[in-house]
Amino acid sequence: MTTTENTAARTPAAEATVLECSGLDAGYGGAVVCRGLDLRVRAGEVVALIGANGAGKSTTMLTVAGELAPLGGRLSVLGSDGRASLASRARLGLSYVTEERSVIMGLTAAENLKLAGVRADAACAIFPELRALLGRPAGLLSGGEQQMLTLARALARDPRLLLADELSLGLAPQIVSRLLAVVREAADARGVGVLLVEQHVRQVLQVADRVYVMRRGKVIVEGTAGEIAADLDAVQRAYLSAAPGDETPG
Numbered sequence: 001m002t003t004t005e006n007t008a009a010r011t012p013a014a015e016a017t018v019l020e021c022s023g024l025d026a027g028y029g030g031a032v033v034c035r036g037l038d039l040r041v042r043a044g045e046v047v048a049l050i051g052a053n054g055a056g057k058s059t060t061m062l063t064v065a066g067e068l069a070p071l072g073g074r075l076s077v078l079g080s081d082g083r084a085s086l087a088s089r090a091r092l093g094l095s096y097v098t099e100e101r102s103v104i105m106g107l108t109a110a111e112n113l114k115l116a117g118v119r120a121d122a123a124c125a126i127f128p129e130l131r132a133l134l135g136r137p138a139g140l141l142s143g144g145e146q147q148m149l150t151l152a153r154a155l156a157r158d159p160r161l162l163l164a165d166e167l168s169l170g171l172a173p174q175i176v177s178r179l180l181a182v183v184r185e186a187a188d189a190r191g192v193g194v195l196l197v198e199q200h201v202r203q204v205l206q207v208a209d210r211v212y213v214m215r216r217g218k219v220i221v222e223g224t225a226g227e228i229a230a231d232l233d234a235v236q237r238a239y240l241s242a243a244p245g246d247e248t249p250g
């Protein structure tokens with residue numbers, strides 16, 4: 001684990017970089033919230049972004065996704081520069097999933113997949129649990145089932161880069177593990193590069209290769225998941241359990 005920017009990744013250097021930013025500033029309406037971010041995700045790598053509430057994780061994800069324009073520095077997503085829109089990044093192979101249940105509740109699971117141009121078989125190959133639920137309105141699925149549908153829909157499109165922002169917010173630990181295991185499998189079997197924001201730190205450390213810890217809009221610690229896990233109590237005390245109001249970016 002290191003507080004500098006030179007942590008060696010576990011993945012071979014030869015693997016393609018699907019996301020890279022250096023000195024990236026991000027924020028809203030010209031006001032910088034995240035400053036000088038250096039991040040990298042390679043194909044087949046699962047990278048976790050963790051930090052206390054308000055540390056800047058979602059702002060970072062929105063910027064990488066193309067929903068917020070970068071305010072400075074350099075950003076490359078699947079070879080496109082930081083000005084490309086979410087739609088054009090999606091065409092290059094970006095999938096972005098969030099904690100919001102993005103399914104249409106009045107349509108069945110099958111109809112939700114069809115609307116997205118995803119074959120039900122492809123989605124069920126990722127989550128076999130969905131097979132029995134295809135005819136059910138998405139609004140009648142549990143929260144965990146809705147997120148399985150969301151994740152299956154995203155992964156069935158064969159993305160090269162998956163951004164997942166608190167996919168498992170509010171879900172039971174067993175479902176969190178199931179969702180994270182599928183994310184890991186997508187990285188291993190299909191070479192998807194993954195950047196994950198996750199509050200379930202212990203669980204995410206079991207599937208991640210590397211971790212960036214954010215505080216007050218900056219990456220202040222980075223390391224392999226093993227390094228962070230070995231020092232987790234200290235990391236949690238120092239960076240993940242800030243007192244309310246302590247996370248105002250500075």
Ligand SMILES: Nc1ncnc2c1ncn2[C@@H]1O[C@H](COP(=O)(O)OP(=O)(O)OP(=O)(O)O)[C@@H](O)[C@H]1O
Pocket residue numbers: 028033051052053054055056057058059060247248249
């Ligand atoms: N639309 C916005 N306009 C202005 N400031 C915002 C906006 N959204 C978030 N912020 C501010 O940016 C900072 C970082 O917020 P962000 O949501 O990125 O943090 P986070 O680490 O994702 O937190 P959480 O874990 O609570 O979701 C916070 O101070 C927040 O108040």
